[in-house]
Amino acid sequence: MVAQDEKFSFIARMPDSPGSLQRAAAIIKRYGGNINRIQYSRCIDPSTVFFEVTASFPDYLSIQDELAAIGYLQRRLPAISFLRFNVQLPHHPGALADFLEMTTDAGANIAHVDFDDSGKHPDRLTVSLSLEESENVDALLNALKSRYPLEILDYDTTGERLDDxxxxxxxxxxxxxxxxxxxxxxxxxxxxxxxxxxxxxxxxxxxxxxxxxxxxxxxxxxxxTSGEEFYADVQRIDVGAGMTLICFQLPGGGNIYVFETADEAMMVDTGYGIYYPDVIEMFRHYGVADGTKLRRVVITHADADHCGAGGFYQAPAFLHRGTEAIIQSQNRATGSPVESSILESVYTTIINLFSRFTPPEDYTLFPEPDGEMRGIFPVLDRFTFAGMEFEVLESLGGHLHGLVYLFCPEAGILLTSDTVINFGSLTEARRRYSSLADFLVTSVNVNSDVARTERRALLEIAADVDRALAPSSRRCLVCGGHGAVSVLENGRLSAYGEIEHYTRGKKEGGPIS
Incomplete structure (x- = not known):
């Protein structure tokens, strides 16, 4: 049976010298490997090369063995220490060569050497170097101290002072x-x-x-921003029928919304998993969603900042089958025109790791569309909370496949997730954090044209609700996935009511500016 070719990745760490790259390529060629991707940048790291190759598995093992035999294959990440010191060398021919022989024998990589016998310190050699493993550093220092006067200027084991x-x-x-x-x-x-x-x-x-x-x-x-430095901006809004809407703007990522009555609570989105202990402490502070009253968790979409703590809550979650597919594939572009984007798939991996991604395991999928529409959006489902009916609207896939909106016409509440956001209400720190994702994936919307169409349609719904509620002097509350709960003022979003600032168990109330 002929072995089938597969794609493999590996990292080579090779000498910064002529012919090194050719030597690695020759080994790959010898075993019939096809190089699909190679990346090397001397200005980033002069010794590290990234390869993706197509080969049969036996040939790939042979390639690895040969690269390892010549010391090119990187299979581990050693702890590297940085050392900078002054050393007094004797004035005789060969003194520097003798010193460098000791550092070479220890496996040190010299980053900087400074010596001038006509300068201010004619007997002093200043050296910066890096070594793998702390025991190598100790051995070198002991050897040098036994032979030369030595002054340690810097010794770092964190990697912060290492050179490129x-x-x-x-x-x-x-x-x-x-x-x-x-x-x-x-x-x-x-x-x-x-x-x-x-x-x-x-x-x-x-x-x-x-x-x-x-x-x-x-x-x-x-x-x-987790732990002691966690904070949030909080809006508490009485929306009638004994129900309170609470918006929690977390330090990074999306909002958490809690609808609460005397008997039950519903949460919309969960924030990042890394914030879960802080969120629970904050909930206790405000006396909301203590776990005994939480009846359901609605997930608007699969980004980690909206569903990444869902697995910590006991209440059942409700989500779109597209959200399920993205969670399972671990690629936020699943089901979209940019599904093959390497930027989207790797960013999903990174943010899920950083944020302790723990999506819901106990969940119910929203039904498929049955033809009913609210404007341009299919109505997937209806449910009642606190005696009020909420509609679940299916997005068209502008921000993310499987995203849903919640709409309660009676209470004048429209949860728009990440399609409509009052960007003007974001703090500078939140804008900065949001810009990082936008840079790494080039756009957080998987289909920007569709996202613009959806935004216009949602704002039209909000304007229609405002007109319907005008006799009662009530407004449509636009609850975005980030930023403050807002209302439309002359076609623009304006933060509604007062915002309290919460920091680790205390709140600072005050009107919004």
């Missing part, structure tokens, strides 16, 4: 701090995927270093 010759190793160390404990094979695979979107965005004219910075800033923002 080990960029990907440093980047992997930063990723490890953001996603928790991870084995080297997993991190190497993640690096391969991240490198692919770096290559794609670089080919579109973006700065590769900005891509790496945007990825780490995304994870660092979520980590920083």
């Amino acid at each position: 010759t080990v960029f990907y190793v440093c980047f992997a160390q930063r990723l490890r701090t953001l996603i928790g404990s991870a084995e080297d094979p997993f991190l190497l695979h993640l690096l391969q995927e991240i490198n692919h979107i770096v290559q794609e965005l670089t080919n579109r004219g973006e700065d590769p270093l900005q891509v790496f910075a945007s990825i780490t800033e995304t994870g660092e923002t979520l980590k920083r």
Whole structure:
């Protein structure tokens, strides 16, 4: 039986010298491998090359074995330490060569050397270097101290001060701090995927270093704003029939909406999984959705900031079958015209890792459309909460396949998810965080033209409700997936009522500006 060709990925770490890349390519050629993708940038990391090859599995194993035999195959991510020191060398021929022989024997990579016998310190050599594993650093220091006067200027084991010759190793160390404990094979695979979107965005004219910075800033923002630094902006609105609508704007990502009566509560969207402990503490502070009253969780769409904590709640979730498909495929572009986009699939992997993605497991799918319409949107379902009827409207797939809206004509409530947002109500920090995703996938909408059509149609519904409610002096509340609950004022969204600022168990009330 002839072995079938498959696609494989691996990372090569090779000498920064002429012929190194050709030597690796020759090994791949020798075993009939076809290189589908290769990415190398000396300005990022002069020793790291990313490969995707097509080969039979036996031939791929042979390629790996040969690359490993010559030290090219990267199978682990060593802990690398940075060391900077002054050393007093004797003034005689060969002194520097003797010193460098010791650093070479220790496996040190010299990043910087500074010496001038006519300068201010004619006896001092300043050296910066990096070494794998802390025991190698200790061994080198002990050897040097036994022979030369030594002054340690900097010793870093976090990777923050390493130079770009080990960029990907440093980047992997930063990723490890953001996603928790991870084995080297997993991190190497993640690096391969991240490198692919770096290559794609670089080919579109973006700065590769900005891509790496945007990825780490995304994870660092979520980590920083959870726990002690968690906060939210909160609106509490009496919507009649004994029901209160509460909007929680989380630090990063989407809003959580809670509808509550004296007897029951309903949640729309859940926020990121990483925020779940903070959200529960916040709920307790406000005395809402304590778990005993929560009857249902409605998921508007599959992005991690809207469903990523769903698995923590005991109440059953309700979602679109398109949302189910995206959760299962782990690709936010599933079911859309850009389903094959590497940017979308890798971003989904990254944000799910950073945000502790825990989607609902106990859920009910909304029915298929039966021909009933609300404007341009199919009506999928109706349900009653607090004696009021809510319609579930199916989006046309502008922001994401499987997205739904909730509409309660009687109460004048329209939950528009990420299709209609009052961007003017976002803080600078929230705008900055949102811009990171927009940069990494080029647009958070999988079909921007359709998203614009949907936005106009939803605003028309809101305007119609305003006209219908005018005799009672009530307004249509537009509840976006991000930002403040708003009303239409002269065709523009304006935040409604007062917003309280919550920080770790305390709130600071005040009118909105």
